Amino acid sequence: IKMNIFEFEKDDDSNFHIDFIAATANLRARNYKIQESPKHKVKLIAGKIIPAIATTTAMVVGAVGIEILKYLQNADFSMYRNFFSNLALPLFMFSEPLPPTKHVDKDYDPIIGGPVKAIPPGWTNWNKIDVKGPLTVKQIIGWVKEMYGVNVASLSYLSLIHI
Numbered sequence: 001i002k003m004n005i006f007e008f009e010k011d012d013d014s015n016f017h018i019d020f021i022a023a024t025a026n027l028r029a030r031n032y033k034i035q036e037s038p039k040h041k042v043k044l045i046a047g048k049i050i051p052a053i054a055t056t057t058a059m060v061v062g063a064v065g066i067e068i069l070k071y072l073q074n075a076d077f078s079m080y081r082n083f084f085s086n087l088a089l090p091l092f093m094f095s096e097p098l099p100p101t102k103h104v105d106k107d108y109d110p111i112i113g114g115p116v117k118a119i120p121p122g123w124t125n126w127n128k129i130d131v132k133g134p135l136t137v138k139q140i141i142g143w144v145k146e147m148y149g150v151n152v153a154s155l156s157y158l159s160l161i162h163i
Helices: 017-031 039-072 137-148
Strands: 082-086 091-095 106-109 114-116 155-157 160-162
Touching (some): 137 155
Antiparallel strands (some): 155 160
8 A cells, every 4th residue: 555645725726725625524424414614615625623632633644544454454353453632631542442341131221111121132233133114114113023023113224324
């Protein structure tokens, strides 16, 4: 993998730096259903905050970049790390990720307000159930009831949760 270093320049439209920042900021805004910003506003904001966030952003991007390189090189899972930092202390710490929590059946769950069935037993947040579609929500609920014998309390799709 070859990497190149580029210096950020908000006033040079030929490098597309502001275009990239505007596009990613607006994707995030759209994802969280907040107002998107036009390119000229992004340029004004970037000129004011880039110096303020540069150190934090560089630190986070560096830590994430290390993990991405491990992924691209097909590193063993034991090589991955979580990253924690606090610039006020200063604290920079890499740690081994904890295994995911394994969920089990419960007679009563205080959050749901009733029984919870783990499907399959011992599932983690890293697991998923693929449903072949296209199906309506009603058909998905029927499929889950037929396959696993449970009533659906909630469904999530990407970042949306339906109750």
